[in-house]
Amino acid sequence: MSEKKPSLWEGFKAFLMRGNVVDLAVAVVIGAAFTNIVNSVVKGVINPLVGAIGTKNLDSYSSCLKDPCKVAADGTVLSGIPIRWGTVLGATLTFVITAAVVYFLMVLPMSKYLARMEARRKAKEGTQEVMEVTELEVLKEIRDALVAQRGSGHDER
Numbered sequence: 668m669s670e671k672k673p674s675l676w677e678g679f680k681a682f683l684m685r686g687n688v689v690d691l692a693v694a695v696v697i698g699a700a701f702t703n704i705v706n707s708v709v710k711g712v713i714n715p716l717v718g719a720i721g722t723k724n725l726d727s728y729s730s731c732l733k734d735p736c737k738v739a740a741d742g743t744v745l746s747g748i749p750i751r752w753g754t755v756l757g758a759t760l761t762f763v764i765t766a767a768v769v770y771f772l773m774v775l776p777m778s779k780y781l782a783r784m785e786a787r788r789k790a791k792e793g794t795q796e797v798m799e800v801t802e803l804e805v806l807k808e809i810r811d812a813l814v815a816q817r818g819s820g821h822d823e824r
Contacts, residue, residue, distance in 0.1 A: 701765070701768075701769075702765075705761055705764055705765045705768070706761065708764060709757065709760055709761050709764065713760055713764070714757075724753075725753040725754065725756050725757035725760075726751065726753050726754050726757065727753060728751075728752060728753025728756065729749045729750060729751045729752060729753060730749070730750045730752060731747050731748065731749055731750070732747070732748040732749070732750055733747045733748040734747055735747050736748070736749045
């Protein structure tokens, strides 16, 4: 009697129903929505703050390695070798803001919650152990008392 191998479809279905695949799918959807929020914060708050010093668009910050640098309005390089460090700075700010928000609003609260749940579980286990030990001690005392009674009863007979 050979075991029936799961079909390809059953294996694929089992893979999709695993918790981590579903969690990953949710994370991707939330991440996509969250990206729009972070981009809005960078464009609406960070860029104007930087604009107080210079330009509101970080993409316009650049340096030229080989003069003369000329870039068309659509971003096509006409001459020279421009280094667009403002674009890198904007992407870095977006990443740092995203990482900070994810850490402080998601990771940190979740880790504190999990630590509290673990502490409660350990406390509950500790209480159960104390109760089990106490019950065991009481049962041992009862046994010892019964043995003592039987022992004294045999002496009298």
